[in-house]
Amino acid sequence: MPNSTWNVGFHLRSPRAWMNDPNGCCQFRGVYHFFYQYDHGWPEIDQKAWGEFSSTDLIHWTYDGMPLEPSCEDDKHGVFTGTSYVEKGTASDGGDKLRVFYTGNVICPAPDHNHKDFDFVYAGRHADVLTCESEDGTTFSGKRVVISAEKYPDMCSMHVRDPKVWKEDGRLHMLLGARHIDNHGMVLVYDSTDGYTWTFSHTINPRYFFGYVWECPNIVHIEGNEYLAVNPQGLPSLYDRWQNMWQSGYFPLQGRILETREVDERQFVEWDHGHDFYAPQTFLDEQGRWILVGWLGTFDGNYSATPDNLAWWHCLTVPREVTRDEETDLLKQNPVPELRQLRGTQCVLKSHEPLDIEGRLADITLEQIASAVGTLTLDDSFQISYVQGRLAINYLEARHAAGRTDRFIRLQRLTSLRVLVDGSVVEVYANGGEEVFSCRWFPDEKPNLTVETTLRAARSFAYPLQDAMAEMYATARTPDIKMPGWNEEIQLA
Numbered sequence: 001m002p003n004s005t006w007n008v009g010f011h012l013r014s015p016r017a018w019m020n021d022p023n024g025c026c027q028f029r030g031v032y033h034f035f036y037q038y039d040h041g042w043p044e045i046d047q048k049a050w051g052e053f054s055s056t057d058l059i060h061w062t063y064d065g066m067p068l069e070p071s072c073e074d075d076k077h078g079v080f081t082g083t084s085y086v087e088k089g090t091a092s093d094g095g096d097k098l099r100v101f102y103t104g105n106v107i108c109p110a111p112d113h114n115h116k117d118f119d120f121v122y123a124g125r126h127a128d129v130l131t132c133e134s135e136d137g138t139t140f141s142g143k144r145v146v147i148s149a150e151k152y153p154d155m156c157s158m159h160v161r162d163p164k165v166w167k168e169d170g171r172l173h174m175l176l177g178a179r180h181i182d183n184h185g186m187v188l189v190y191d192s193t194d195g196y197t198w199t200f201s202h203t204i205n206p207r208y209f210f211g212y213v214w215e216c217p218n219i220v221h222i223e224g225n226e227y228l229a230v231n232p233q234g235l236p237s238l239y240d241r242w243q244n245m246w247q248s249g250y251f252p253l254q255g256r257i258l259e260t261r262e263v264d265e266r267q268f269v270e271w272d273h274g275h276d277f278y279a280p281q282t283f284l285d286e287q288g289r290w291i292l293v294g295w296l297g298t299f300d301g302n303y304s305a306t307p308d309n310l311a312w313w314h315c316l317t318v319p320r321e322v323t324r325d326e327e328t329d330l331l332k333q334n335p336v337p338e339l340r341q342l343r344g345t346q347c348v349l350k351s352h353e354p355l356d357i358e359g360r361l362a363d364i365t366l367e368q369i370a371s372a373v374g375t376l377t378l379d380d381s382f383q384i385s386y387v388q389g390r391l392a393i394n395y396l397e398a399r400h401a402a403g404r405t406d407r408f409i410r411l412q413r414l415t416s417l418r419v420l421v422d423g424s425v426v427e428v429y430a431n432g433g434e435e436v437f438s439c440r441w442f443p444d445e446k447p448n449l450t451v452e453t454t455l456r457a458a459r460s461f462a463y464p465l466q467d468a469m470a471e472m473y474a475t476a477r478t479p480d481i482k483m484p485g486w487n488e489e490i491q492l493a
Contacts, residue, residue: 003308003445006424009361009467010342011296012053013315015063015476018042021162021216021279022293022316023050024084027286028098031056033137034293035100036316037081038066048078048105052138058319058338059468063476064138068102074128074145075104081162081216081279085172085195091135098134099195101146101174103127103161121179125158129176131195147190147198155203157181160188162216165195173258174198175217177230180205185214185232189258202261204228210265211235211247216279219257220290220331222324226253227331228263229271231279240409241270245300248278252329269330274393274428274437275303275404276314282322290322292333296425296438303403307442317427317438318420325434332433335420339363343463351456356448361465364419366457371414374455378421379443384428386414386455391430393437400442409435416457421449422465 012034013019023035031054038051050068055061068079082102091097106126108118118124129147132140152160159179166173174190187204211232218229229250235242249270251263271280272294280294297305297314305313320333343363349355364376376384383394392408395401411430418429428437451462 003442005360005445006310006442007473008315008423008425009359009469010059010339010420010465011315011318011422011425011469012036012061013312013473014038014040014051015473016040016311017313019051019295019312019314019316020048020297020299021081021295022281023082023102024100025281025283025291025293026084026086026098027283028084028086028137029096030286031137032058032285032319033084033098034061034316035067035084036295040066042313048080050079050102054137057341058336059341061469061472063472067134067138067140068100068132072104072143074106074130075102075143077107078105080105080127083164083281084283085165085167087133087195093135095135098137099131099165100133100140101129101131101163101165101195103163104130104145121157121159122181123158127158127161129163129174129198144196146192146196151200152178153188153200153203155180155182156188157183159213164217164219166219168258175219175228175257177213177215177217178203179213183212184209185211185230185234187214187217187228187230201258204257204260205262206265207262208265210268215246216248216281218280218282220250220282220322221284222290222322222331225324225329226255226257227251228253228257228260229280229282232268243273243407244275244277244298245302246278246298248272248280248294250331271333272436272438273407273409274439275300275407276305276440277317277438280317289336291336292320292322293317294438296440303401305402305440307402315425320433323433330434333436334418334429334433335427339420342465342468344465345463347462347464349451349453349460349462351453351460354450354452355462356450357462357464358448359464359467360421360423360447360449361467362419362421362449362451363463363465364417364421364451364461365463366417366453366455366460368458369414369416369455370457371455374453376417376419376451376453376455378426378441379446379450380452381443382426382441384417384419386411391435393426393428393439395441400444402440402442404439404441407437407439411435414455417455
């Protein structure tokens with residue numbers, strides 16, 4: 001039986017089976033909607049739909065099923081990653097309408113009905129941009145192709161996907177991740193006046209090779225500063241950088257995204273240094289906050305997300321508020337303040353004194369750290385260490401790592417730590433969100449979480465957190481069905 005301590009209480013996961021990229025994350029008519037790539041039949045079926053969660057406060061969620069499934073010729077092998085755009089005042093009741101844009105995946109049949117005849121980079125795949133709309137955020141209609149694959153620029157391979165749409169200067173703009181026929185990553189930029197007819201504008205490229213494809217482009221605009229986020233695949237792992245199979249990060253821009261033609265790959269900043277992080281989405285909520293949510297998972301086959309046959313694979317990070325550091329112009333990430341509503345009674349965490357937290361859901365904070373060397377340890381199994389300018393996460397028990405190994409970054413000084421522990425999930429925020437690690441661990445089953453630190457700090461506290469998800473996960477169900485359009489002869493992501 002799966003270990004019950006691995007359940008999550010404030011992270012979003014699929015009700016069962018497979019989850020990957022967050023999609024179309026937004027706030028619409030006062031309600032937050034987080035869509036995600038969902039394959040509820042995994043591993044027998046490998047075909048993506050969109051699952052959905054909704055919330056009014058970012059901590060208590062409702063599972064809304066699968067609002068978008070493969071249902072037409074242009075998405076019959078998967079409703080892939082996409083974005084949302086809130087269209088003001090165009091709904092039938094005079095309110096706002098939600099428009100989504102996504103990549104429709106189509107695997108073309110080979111002449112002999114053997115998909116292995118194609119490489120799916122230059123032949124065998126068809127990926128249009130589709131749109132549809134909703135007035136309630138859960139019921140969508142009117143699927144329509146707005147950019148067909150045949151109209152992508154000639155320098156593109158068949159890897160063009162993951163639209164990001166926003167409005168600026170009275171026009172709509174779209175970013176698409178792409179792979180050049182010469183095998184380097186890039187972003188395509190399109191413009192539109194109505195969201196249906198799109199005109200290619202230009203590409204954004206690195207100066208030199210920086211991955212063979214860029215996925216899931218996103219944007220952040222803060223205080224007159226603009227940032228282009230991409231997910232490069234094919235970067236070589238270096239000593240203290242780019243340790244995941246595929247990377248996620250952003251480029252601070254000198255000007256506007258719409259005027260950018262080239263980025264300096266040396267300026268690329270990783271969002272997260274943990275093992276389990278990819279494909280984040282950013283959006284501006286109705287309070288004017290930039291919110292980021294990422295896939296707390298990976299396609300890396302070197303480590304598992306389901307030891308002992310967990311019924312669900314992967315989850316999403318907690319929603320993070322993204323802010324700008326005025327000194328560096330770089331971005332910080334911190335859990336949204338709403339999460340503090342789940343805190344229970346404050347417990348003082350004293351140096352060298354183990355503390356037991358009932359329930360295994362915890363929010364641990366250390367402020368004004370004075371130590372140049374020290375550790376914070378969970379269950380004598382997972383450790384955060386700071387030694388000689390190195391901040392690291394360490395798995396002290398290999399059986400709890402499910403294949404993961406230690407990770408570290410260079411950090412001149414450690415001033416604060418915030419650690420979220422949620423069953424089998426750990427998120428680490430250092431120096432007010434300047435650096436972040438997201439990862440999974442699979443500790444032994446026991447009722448309490450033991451926390452111990454050797455770091456000296458002016459204020460050190462641990463808060464048990466309420467389980468905000470138990471009821472939803474207990475009642476969320478999906479049918480055991482094959483999705484429309486599934487071809488059993490073609491089983492390719």
